[in-house]
Amino acid sequence: MAVTIKDVAKLSNVAPSTVSRVIANNPRISEKTKIIVRAAMDELGYHPNFIARSLANQSTRVIGLVLPNSTDVFFQNPFFPTVFRGLSDGANERQYALQINTGNTDEEIFEGVIQMVQGGRVDGVILLYSRIEDKVLNYLRERNFPFVVIGKPFKDVELITYVDNDNYMASKEVTNYLLSLGHEQIGFIGGDLNFVVTVERLLGFEKALRDAGIRSNDDYIIHSQFLREGGREAIGKLMNLQDPPTALVVADDLIALGVLNTLSEMNISVPDDISILSFNNVLFAELSNPPLTSVEINIFEIGYQAAKSLIQILANPKVPVKRIIVPHELVKRHSCSHVSVVEL
Template identity: 30%
Template structure:
């Protein structure tokens, strides 16, 4: 039998209220003698308070849900780590949910999280989808989105990255280094980040007196496969280009692989730049020049905002837009 607050109370010959006060450090009005007696008993009998019972009363579970598409996607472990770190600091637990960007799974998770009475939800997406289940819109608890909006819903908080400026800086850098015809292998244009990066790309060209050529723009997915195929296709089509701005690092990694196989040298013949700065970027040959996204920060910030909202639901949160940073390595000359 598990030992409860009643057992401790009986043994200490006090009421459960007294024990409760001591356990929760609301014990200004408890004598040192009683406190010590109770604390000793707790230690001896290894009493651990049942937080599900407390939750019934306090209406707080001290847990938050983290919905991401796939922890296996190298983008997400860092944001997960960020939210977990801050959550722990504040005594919250995080429940990990992999949605695979699948509406059904999302609905199912939202249901489970609601039933478990989580205090809030952080929602991250790889932005491959723009719809969101109506279950989301019904939610009574605070939701923070990171990296994207939820259409039709005003989430209580929003963390994004300044993708436009990031792309602008990356592309500008390429132009300044002498690259003139820069291919853009973008992510899916249904997603805001992909759109913003495309925007930054165009503006950078424009500001440097280069006319945007739509033949140099390809829309695809966020994976290495697509980077590989995109380059292969461009070459087959005899497209002329001397640089590639990729929608993310995975695309860039695929692109470099294709170039290597064709015997095209990076960065001498063609420069490549990615987006994200995942660890792999430092490991491929050549090391990838890329626009770093503060993934850990995003997660951490998201948890910060969420927990502040949990504590003060009436507070209005300002959206936060994090800055990117150009990381120059070897894939550009």
């Protein structure tokens, strides 16, 4: 015979309603009571029927995740698995599951979102990116469907809850760091300009140069995919210039890895011949040769805060719009040094 909530309540010496509140992790229930009830659930082998609870509450207890690109990018770039872990932890705390939506084209991704929303498959959506123009975001706003953005929205910032770093300030700070090492010929390898993160980092980079009285060189600015191949292509173009840069700000560690590999093949030494500084501080930044100086953006925390913020909206649709800025920190390793002085 199946174990019921009443059986758990009897063993715990509490009301069945209290057991339900423990299952829902209601903050009004004391930790002592939660421990007692959960111990009784374990002893009896009771497992809550979340599907039945969801039907009763007209809730799926599922959060939809929308990726910016195909699954190839998701699995290749360590940013996404790391942010996914943060999202998973934030969702699991409140017994929410995650459903990933992706596709090979923007249109496939958009259609997938429509199916999730109109099919009642998810309670809310988290966008793992912020684009200059985005059909998905506009669609969610038009339907007044709960969502949170990872990344600063391009417009209507005050109307959308989002989680991000201060990418403008971070890029400005790291460019100033390279300037402090004596570099003036500084290049920038960014991601896709359709993404707000790329625009913000480029603006911060250019502002630091202007403040130092240095004109930005268009030949030193290249945009590529957030993949290792993008770094290989970009550095090839830069090092073939008649007067190549002595330092680079790279928008992503995976791009920077492609840069390092290509420079090694070209017998160009880092940091003796050129300094490299990148963003995200994923594991291989420390393990690369040389170890990369990189901006720690706390990827896990970004995901965790995004899930937490959406669940708060789902619990109370009138909760105020939030702007959550996760701190960043420059982690100095061995890919940057003072500019080499060429003796004439």
